[in-house]
Amino acid sequence: MSFQGIFGLLGGGYVNFIGALCLLLILTTLAGHLCNRIGIPAVIGQIMVGIVVGPAILNLIKLDSLLNLFSQIGVIILMFIGGLESNLALLRKYLRPAIVVAIVGVIFPVFLIRAACNMFSFSVLEAIFIGVVFSATSVSISVEVLRDYHALDTKAGATILGAAVADDIIGVILLSIMISVMGTQGIQTSQSSTSIVLIFIEQIGFFGLTLPHG
Template sequence: MLILIITVYKLLYFSDLNGVYLMSFIGSLVVILIATTLAGHLAARAGIPAVLGQLLIGIIIGPGVLNLIRSTELIEQFAEIGVILLMFMAGIESDIQQLKKYFKPALLVAVSGVLLPVIAMGSASLWFGYHFQEALFIGVVFSATSVSISVVVLREFKALNGKEGATVLGAAVADDILGVLLLSLMITLIGSSGVTGHGNSNNILAQLVFQGLFFAGVFLLVRWIAPAIMYLSNKLLIPTSNTISAMIICLSMAYLAELVGLSGAIGAFFAGIAVGQTPTKKIVDTNIEPISNTLFVPVFFVSIGLSVSFNNFLTSLPFITIMTILAILTKWLGGELGSILAGFDRNSGRVVGTGMIARGEMALITAQIGFNAHLLDKSLYVDIIFTIVIATLLAPLLLRWSLKRLHKAI
């Protein structure tokens, strides 16, 4: 695979007037798409999430290993669109009805699974000497859960529609919403003043007011505006009118979120929830997923890999090791504790707990947003990426083990 990628890379080089060899943006896209397609396939064959394969190949072809591709402004712009579309699809696929059905256990699992990482991993970060704001944001990053990775394992054991699988799905919906709200608050309170600076209290107050209006607008969007827009889109004599209308809602909300000091990805997430409550949900999801997954999302995951460096890896190894252990234990214990409080037995609680461990794309997106908002410096951001990858690779193995224990106990 690497020989093919390097060969294509050499073919796509061109020379400028000074004789310096450069790679065009389109050439970079060709290499990225070939690399992520092959890496995703090999990862799936190995039984690990395809997104991790895409992330790992980004590290390999980036400055950290082969140095075939470096991050450029155009790659970063494409990656930003990829984040927006990923969050939009996450919103569309958030099953609010599932959350309602298993509201009590899901909410208990979500709350405990958010609080434990924030407290434990935030405290550990303080112990390593990071500022309070950085430590708090690290906790917020690891409060996220990527349920798509757990769904594959739950489906394999035919446990997706059982109480454990339904609770994991419901908790993931609540988990995402809580995580987005925490992220919004962090960007507002810290992003205005920097990691160690002090912002103007009047500016922060004004920003909070505008963000309050934004979230009021989100309620109106979900309740009335999005259904009205999607209804009108059915009247347009254009085959893709539903998808175009959904994209207008997505990008508009992303733009408005940026205007009030939030991340565009947060606006896109709530836009996805709004569109997901309309009858056009399946049509929009079916049409937008290929747009994002064939171009923008692969660039996003590769862009994360391009930022990874092994220069200080050995120095950071104690931090990465301890944070990986905490990343696993906090979600596991948080999910298991919430399940037991909801009336589950120990074996069922263990399944729910291990089902919440995987971080995947949600944690990667949160870390990327924090890095772009200057809440994390480059070296800390790279350490967090390593921790996310390792914890997510171990998550399916632990979930399989807990499901086998559950089946033996039945």
């Protein structure tokens, strides 16, 4: 019987959720402490805990609506803390190398996945779409690792964080365009082309207006 099943017998969904949350907090805290002791980022141990106790291996805890909600809150808090500890002056100072790193980080996966997809008979459009998906970067993981190494305020940390943010912005724009292109494939009309251009302009406008005020 799974962990959820045991706690479900004791009192329903909320007891199940509290028990699973307590178990996760205890295990991730211990794993993070152990990883710090051996000199690697705590987030590595926390991810490993999720793999081991989740459906991938032991299947003790399954992701339900409550756990999913709390996981999203946790990511928001982590990003907020990363923003508080970030030095905007450093980010602006190293914006150019960060953008270069981000562009390379998008182009390389797209071409690599494009070449790999040739072996599996994917179409060009499908291969590019998969490449764009693989180009996405986890800013939250980057922030956590940099925090563990106290490197958020360094040149390398500012470049990495700036590149991760720029990579995600580029990825969101490209992914929106690819979804629109694949959604209108086979129905090529002037209206669909206008829709794709409009989406691109909206994405550029949104980031252009929000970033200077961030």
